[in-house]
Amino acid sequence: MGPQFGRRLRKGAATTAVAAAAVAALSASQAPGVTTDADGRQATTGAQPSPDAYAEDSATGNSPYYTDLPPLNSPTPSPSTGTTPPVTGEAQAGIPETVLDAYKKAATRLRDSKPGCNLPWELLAAIGKVESGHARGGNVAANGTTLSPIRGPQLNGNGFANISDTDNGLYDGDSSYDRAVGPMQFIPSTWSWAGRDGNGDGVEDPNNVYDAALAAGHYLCRFGWDLSTQADLNRAILSYNNSSDYLNTVLSWLEYYRKGTHEVPDGTGSLPGNRSDDPAGASPSPTPPPASDRPGSESPSTTPKPTPTPPASGGGSASPSPTPPVTTTPPPPTPTESVHHLEDAGTATLTAMAGDTFGERISTRAETKDGTAVGKVRVRFTITGSTDATFSTGETVATVVTGSAGIAVAPALQAGEKTGDFTVRATVVGRTLPGLDYGATVTARAADTLTRVGDTALTCVTGGEFAERIQLKAAYKGAVADGVAATATLIKSADDPTANDQGPYFKDADDTAVRTLSLKTDADGLLKLPQLYADDTAGTFLLRVTTTGGATLTLELTVAAPEPTPSPSDSTGETTSPSASPSV
Incomplete structure (x- = not known):
């Protein structure tokens, strides 16, 4: 305020x-x-x-x-x-x-x-x-x-x-x-x-x-x-x-x-006047302490009176008994004050692909100096570093209270699209103890399997275009692999993965022939290749598609020369020999 x-x-x-x-x-x-x-x-x-x-x-x-x-x-x-x-x-x-x-x-x-x-x-x-x-x-x-x-x-x-x-x-x-x-x-x-x-x-x-x-x-x-x-x-x-x-x-x-x-207009808004720390303006008003208890207030009427000393046993004028010393026992430390350090509570490797939820959650244990667990302690987990990873709450900070075993389990981590390493730091709220860092890694989206959708033969004649556009399905551990980067290349041979300089080709935006493309699977894991065309070279050619994660599929393309057109001079009728001259 x-x-x-x-x-x-x-x-x-x-x-x-x-x-x-x-x-x-x-x-x-x-x-x-x-x-x-x-x-x-x-x-x-x-x-x-x-x-x-x-x-x-x-x-x-x-x-x-x-x-x-x-x-x-x-x-x-x-x-x-x-x-x-x-x-x-x-x-x-x-x-x-x-x-x-x-x-x-x-x-x-x-x-x-x-x-x-x-x-x-x-x-x-x-x-x-x-x-x-x-x-x-x-x-x-x-x-x-x-x-x-x-x-x-x-x-x-x-x-x-x-x-x-x-x-x-x-x-x-x-x-x-x-x-x-x-x-x-x-x-x-x-x-x-x-x-x-x-x-x-x-x-x-x-x-x-x-x-x-x-x-x-x-x-x-x-x-x-x-x-x-x-x-x-x-x-x-x-x-x-x-x-x-x-x-x-x-x-x-x-x-x-x-x-x-x-x-x-700015600067003309109405201003409040009553503050919660002002007894005259607080709502509800607290009961004010006696005047003698208020800082800086003194009143003759509140001067403390001496406490009369009871007479000694047996009467007479005896010296007062000495007042025993007052001993105060300091209050026990709060759970937060008892924490000496934080320990990892068995967190495994933190790795996930971009866009996925981390399968492992961070577990941190609050301990005293001798290793005893401390419950009811607030532990703050903070994601640091250049990353777009968050917790499942959508935030980069989460505070969790330790249980009776002294363990605080952070919400699940959610990987963003940025790949690389980041850190999650655990600290004790209310203390300036050293934090405990956990390293985490986000890897690129990957696929381990590629399969073709459809089984129509991939054939074409020279100078033409393939009738069917190729579609592939990407998966990772049996699940749909969406957003995975892929490269499609018309290679020279099974042993030579460099791009061919003849045979089938794709077209770029300028209608120029290209034989290598960078692609990405859609939300359903589908990889839809553009239209393929053929130049004037006949033969068998190879198209190889690879993805991040190592999935590879090689397809065979056939380009045939067009069949010759029959000559119009050709006749299917019987040929008659000239007649022999009659004998005379």
Whole structure:
């Protein structure tokens, strides 16, 4: 959450109270907390988390947020008990034009890349409102970058989560502790893997509303969540900031924006005024501590009185008994604090062809210094390197909680189309222990079998064209081999695979004869060769097709000379000899 805005707007008591009641009715069934199962999915529970709970796995580190609720849809605003005029519903429904454009473009891109998520742009708007008041009322440049930094308070454990610096101050300007940054309030450790380039400038900047909105969309669409269902919607919002009050506040703005909104000029959006870390503005208001417990407050009436000393046994004036020393037992370390290192838990070789799911999953075991398993520890798996491989969730990061045996099993890896090596690093969330790296390899799509479709003889006459186009079927271990690269060559002989310089040929786009082609199998594993033609050379010729993976098939082509045409002078009748002269 950013610092206080230049001006603070407080709604009237009536508006806030009625809106709060509406939200309570809407969200009465919502769960306030989340847990993470063995597959890395988060689910709501009934317990309110501590400030550190899942902080490093949340987008914001559970930073403070604005608690202002939307106004009622009333033509007349409720009266305000303060001196600040109330903000009308029409003004609250306005979203700065650049910020609104960023929300809508991010949702559009998510519809293409993750259609099953069903992310509404109004959800991004609701979170953007609660996190930064739409980038401080749209205080952004034309490219979407904020004109001044929006940074939350230090996450130093003093009322907030305790997250030591992870970016050397690169994003948040703080080399001691992390702070939430930008319009969508990402903490640096989350932005390092969740960041996106939303405006196409080649930079992933948490201070840019296009980048931040797209990153927030991808963050909310993790784990295969379908945000059109209430349960997944709740989980996604709670994963952003793990607070039941936060959930209810975001849901109230989501419903408000779904009823209609409009754009307003940048820099003119309404600004919120009440923050969750401000007792006067929090909702609901916590019970304040006694004055003597508040930092910096002193009162003569709260001066502690001496405790009377009971008389010694037997009466009289005896010296008081010495007070025994108070010994405090340090609390036992948490599971995360108990981890000394990570060990591989029997992961086999990680290899898959492009486009396939890896058959092996990564297993990591959290252990103490003496090798004892540690359960209930969050292990983060991060894909690094130049690759388009992802987990089955579609993301490059997954967090899994270790079971009773101390083992965390990552989601299945999904190979992309880029071949080569990449690395998956396992780390303990909340600790700065050395990571554990797993090497993985993506190989090119391959086929081990090629068969011809059809058995018509491949014959032609010189100067003609073959009547049937050749089709082949590619397979790998009995399954369809799609997208496999292949080469078709009209070779000189079975022992000489170089391209022939006579006989059958293909044509390129310029109608020039070519005798070598590069091809690729289609989605059904079919390899469809172009039309074959014959020059004026008769004889038997060979066509050899090879694929990545070693599949080879050689076909025989026959080119015959045309049969001679009978001469018209030829006659099939009987020839009559000239008559002999009669004897005289």
